Amino acid sequence: DAKTTQPNSMESNEEEPVHLPCNHSTISGTDYIHWYRQLPSQGPEYVIHGLTSNVNNRMASLAIAEDRKSSTLILHRATLRDAAVYYCILMGGYNKLIFGAGTRLAVHP
């Protein structure tokens, strides 16, 4: 099963950009890279996903390495409400849906 690795925690200041990295060196050609986040006391929520090209939406941007073995979730201006656990997972093909420990993002005023 394809796995992802992320830093356990990161910190940011409000209004600054945040780059959350994810390594997925065993990704296969049909796997999509998905990002979810889980705010305290809530279920996870979808953030963004992509296959090969960089993606933008109202929440974030996703930058995918050319070899697809890593990706970076970019929050352009962090707010206090962005404090959450961010999960990078691979979906598609025969992969089981494995959520890792994620990255706990702290945002300081």
Next chain:
Amino acid sequence: ETGVTQTPRHLVMGMTNKKSLKCEQHLGHNAMYWYKQSAKKPLELMFVYNFKEQTENNSVPSRFSPECPNSSHLFLHLHTLQPEDSALYLCASSQQFQETQYFGPGTRLLVL
């Protein structure tokens, strides 16, 4: 509003009780999922239903019994649970299996 609702939101039960968790999705999705999230642990996928058929059971103990009567509803029947089963139980749905999932708020279960 995510379109996925779960009831109850909180549940306390004894080890000899039988209870059921309910999940309902209003998104017209075809796949539904049960996850378990224990304290300070990653989400663990328990069951997957695709077009009402169970397609995945990740070695879940038989004291957890899922039921999917139609594509909008998913239940998790609980009986003779153990204290270590205390956790947040999350339901999710997606249009098709392995596509973007939408999660409910979860049921926080405490087994005494």
